Amino acid sequence: MNANADMISTIGGPGSGKGTQCSKIVEHFGFTHLSAGELLESEVKSGSETGKMIQEYKKEGNLVPSEIVVKLLQQAMQRSGNNKFLLDGFPRNEENRVAAEKILKIQPIVVLVFECSEEEMIRRVLHRNQGRVDDNIDTLKKRLKVYKESTLPVVDYFANMGKVRKIDAERSIEEVFESVKDILSELGIKNHEGERTVNAQAV
Ligand SMILES: Nc1ncnc2c1ncn2[C@@H]1O[C@H](COP(=O)(O)OP(=O)(O)OP(=O)(O)O)[C@@H](O)[C@H]1O
Numbered sequence: 067m068n069a070n071a072d073m074i075s076t077i078g079g080p081g082s083g084k085g086t087q088c089s090k091i092v093e094h095f096g097f098t099h100l101s102a103g104e105l106l107e108s109e110v111k112s113g114s115e116t117g118k119m120i121q122e123y124k125k126e127g128n129l130v131p132s133e134i135v136v137k138l139l140q141q142a143m144q145r146s147g148n149n150k151f152l153l154d155g156f157p158r159n160e161e162n163r164v165a166a167e168k169i170l171k172i173q174p175i176v177v178l179v180f181e182c183s184e185e186e187m188i189r190r191v192l193h194r195n196q197g198r199v200d201d202n203i204d205t206l207k208k209r210l211k212v213y214k215e216s217t218l219p220v221v222d223y224f225a226n227m228g229k230v231r232k233i234d235a236e237r238s239i240e241e242v243f244e245s246v247k248d249i250l251s252e253l254g255i256k257n258h259e260g261e262r263t264v265n266a267q268a269v
């Protein structure tokens with residue numbers, strides 16, 4: 067993998083708005099969106115044996131073994147031809163983090179953490195209507211537990227490295243994105259036109 071690649075990680079509970087914000091970041095900043103959840107879903111749709119196994123993990127709200135996820139991410143990175151990557155909800159546990167460092171050989175320059183109350187996340191997921199196998203209250207409770215027990219320690223790890231920026235994700239989509247833009251701009255990340263953005267204004 068290109069050692070000069072830029073990588074941004076996004077982390078947040080189910081329904082905190084990672085996918086929504088990632089789409090806006092891609093539109094504005096030209097990163098390649100790498101959603102492990104969507105790559106896994108493509109594997110499920112392929113009907114492969116691996117896909118059948120992944121579906122069971124998803125239904126239970128559990129995390130798929132790291133080697134499968136990292137391999138899918140690596141293939142997507144190679145296909146993209148880009149060197150700016152936006153990880154949507156990854157890494158999700160310590161095993162993911164270690165595997166990604168070892169195999170992908172890049173570290174995030176910043177980790178955006180979308181903080182949202184459980185009540186609001188549950189409301190959003192149960193109103194999402196995208197036909198996802200894991201958008202039901204039983205699976206959602208397990209995903210919230212996995213987030214607290216397995217993902218929050220990864221946030222602590224990156225926080226100790228000074229890489230975490232926490233964002234109040236309870237607000238409207240546009241307000242959250244204003245915060246995202248401010249953070250990325252402060253880090254010198256340029257928008258599509260090669261300009262830094264401050265308070266939604268190109269400068
Ligand atoms: N700030 C927001 N305010 C209100 N609704 C939002 C906000 N952000 C996202 N949503 C809506 O909430 C739902 C969940 O958002 P999204 O799919 O982006 O979450 P996610 O963090 O990617 O969840 P998951 O981990 O389950 O994939 C979607 O229907 C989306 O339109």
Ligand SMILES: O=c1ccn([C@@H]2O[C@H](COP(=O)(O)O)[C@@H](O)[C@H]2O)c(=O)[nH]1
Binds near residue numbers: 128156
């Ligand atoms: O790194 C990952 C990402 C996702 N999964 C599995 O997919 C579902 C849905 O993921 P979303 O990103 O929330 O759409 C998740 O609950 C896991 O089962 C994973 O194992 N590892």
Ligand SMILES: [Mg+2]
Binds near residue numbers: 084085103155
């Ligand atoms: Mg998502």
